[in-house]
């Protein structure tokens with residue numbers, strides 16, 4: 001089950017083949033024992049997320065409405081006195097990555113370990129005294145599916161460091177928001193992914209039975225009851241397994257266009273563009289692409305508020321219509337969908353879903369469908385058949401309910 005290697009820090013046994021039959025918390029514990037010896041001080045976890053609506057709005061000061069997922073990343077952690085970080089993950093190839101914290105910076109370490117090391121760096125940069133640590137990770141959040149596996153890693157590690165160094169940041173909403181900002185900086189500044197903050201806020205602040213209404217202009221949040229079962233509903237996630245990457249330049253390009261548009265309009269963010277003035281605003285923009293990007297952002301922010309109201313009123317027809325409008329806007333104006341995501345949406349709607357849309361940054365990844373619980377399996381079957389009919393490899397459908405944010409498990 002493991003191989004032994006010698007490193008400058010001593011011999012390690014690396015678990016090369018995670019035992020997927022074990023719960024991820026047990027895998028993290030066993031990996032810790034194998035890689036580092038002895039026991040961790042504890043295990044912390046943080047969830048991935050799906051966004052119900054409000055896509056590419058967070059970096060525009062807008063609204064978004066994610067839920068935290070039952071799928072979580074577990075971090076078994078023990079502090080070290082020598083300022084060195086050692087980190088191992090059973091989801092990533094290779095043995096433990098070892099780096100002195102003084103050497104952590106933009107691009108160092110490279111690869112997946114940056115998402116862990118970056119949290120240490122960002123906490124230190126925010127003025128917190130953080131020691132070195134041994135960290136073993138195991139996750140049930142699919143990697144590369146657009147479900148924020150990276151935020152789950154960052155937030156599980158951030159939660160551990162907050163507890164282990166008595167920062168107390170998990171104790172209240174304000175502390176959790178600050179920790180989410182730290183985790184976002186890890187991703188932006190050290191891992192080099194220019195993401196907007198929704199993922200870390202969802203992973204830190206999500207609560208079971210609720211969606212999280214984020215106002216990214218003032219950082220305020222509101223828990224919106226989203227008890228699917230009470231309404232006979234289910235939320236189906238379909239992982240298209242189409243390749244997905246946020247560091248390939250497309251995301252950054254969209255973000256840059258929005259910033260340029262805000263500058264051209266003389267506003268601090270596109271949130272300041274009111275929907276009633278949209279036509280007038282668009283006429284002031286230089287080109288068609290910029291106009292379509294701005295139209296997506298402004299209309300999407302409006303849809304989030306209306307969707308939250310529809311959920312509160314249990315108006316699923318309206319909620320579903322808004323989801324489809326969001327998808328069409330992302331497909332046509334923001335141009336971040338792909339044929340696999342479009343097929344999920346089209347097929348789910350034809351099979352009776354209330355609404356469906358791509359979720360997350362796009363360019364692959366997952367779509368979601370809001371369905372009657374009783375028809376979840378037929379919608380699922382229709383999607384599988386549609387992919388088979390298109391000659392594409394099978395997508396992975398699964399049902400989710402809103403779960404709690406980051407915390408200590410053991």
Ligand code: GLA
Pocket residue numbers: 051054055056057058059195196197198199246360361362
């Ligand atoms: C990714 C980013 C988020 C957000 C979404 C799009 O998930 O990490 O910050 O911008 O894309 O809504």
